[in-house]
Amino acid sequence: MSSQVRGGTRWKRFALVMVPSVVATAAVGVGLAQGALAASFSVxxxxxxxxxxxxxxxxxxxxxxxxxxxxxxxxxxxxxPVAVSGFSKATITNMCQSVVTPDLPFGLGSVSLQLKAGTDPKKPVEATNLYLDVAQLDADAYFENIDIGVAAGSVGKPGIQAGTEKAVKAGGFSQRAKTATLSNVEQTAWATTAGTFKLSNLSLRLHKGVKECF
Structure with a gap:
């Protein structure tokens, strides 16, 4: 009986991974853009x-x-704990997102969901009011007009992510820049939110085993 219960739990979280994420992202994006939703949720x-x-x-x-x-x-x-990176507007070229669901029953083992978009440099992914909750980031970075050591409560546009103010110390360390260009990006994140998120050349695939973006 205990084995059956564990299997049911695993199938439940596997089903959550398989929710049509593009439709969900579009619906939430419209709500955020119109100010109907606070961008806070349980990760x-x-x-x-x-x-x-x-x-x-x-x-x-x-x-x-x-x-x-x-x-x-x-x-x-x-x-x-996360480092939140926010942008009022962003374009993303050749984006890959992956998540692995381990230990599925019936001999499936691990299953990976991999999403790719913006593979054509002339048609990148486009986002507005983009926030990334990042645990790890490796990239080559170039900033214009950067200020380091700004109080988080005074960070300016686009501001602290709506609905998460209680998790941020107003006098805490932050930084800002007019523009940021990140190349050869590899990051591990807990959440991403955006007011709008346009995914060109979208490809979503399930793979048996571990198949991550990096």
Whole structure:
């Protein structure tokens, strides 16, 4: 009986991974753009990986925060310290996003969901009011008009992500820049939100085993 219960839990979280994410992102994006939704939610118990050839963003801000959710079994609350990177507008070239669901029943083992978009440099992914809750980032970075050591409460446009103000210390360390260009990006994140998110040349695939973006 205990084995059957564990299997059911795993199938439940596998089903969550398989939710049509593009439709969900579009619906939430419209709500955020219209101010109908606060951009706060309980994060899942799984981080995900994102790689891009280049991200070019306007009105870059970065500050410390906390992403709160539950573990992968949905039983214990967890808090994850994150560096939030925000942009009022951004274009992303050759984006890859991957998440691995481990230990599925019926001999499936691990299954990876991999999403790719913006593979044509002439048609990159486009986003507005983009926020990335990042746990790890490796990239080549170029900033214009950067200020380092700004109080988070005074960071300016696009500001602290709506609905997450309680997780951010107003006098905490932050930085901002007029523009930011990140190349050869590899990051591990807990959440991404955007007012709008346009995915050109979208490709979503499931792979048996571990198949990550990096």
């Amino acid at each position: 899942s118990g799984q981080s995900f990986k994102v790689s891009t050839d280049k991200l070019v963003g306007e009105d870059f801000v970065q500050y410390g925060s906390v992403a709160v959710g539950t573990d992968i079994e949905g039983e214990k609350q967890q808090a994850h």
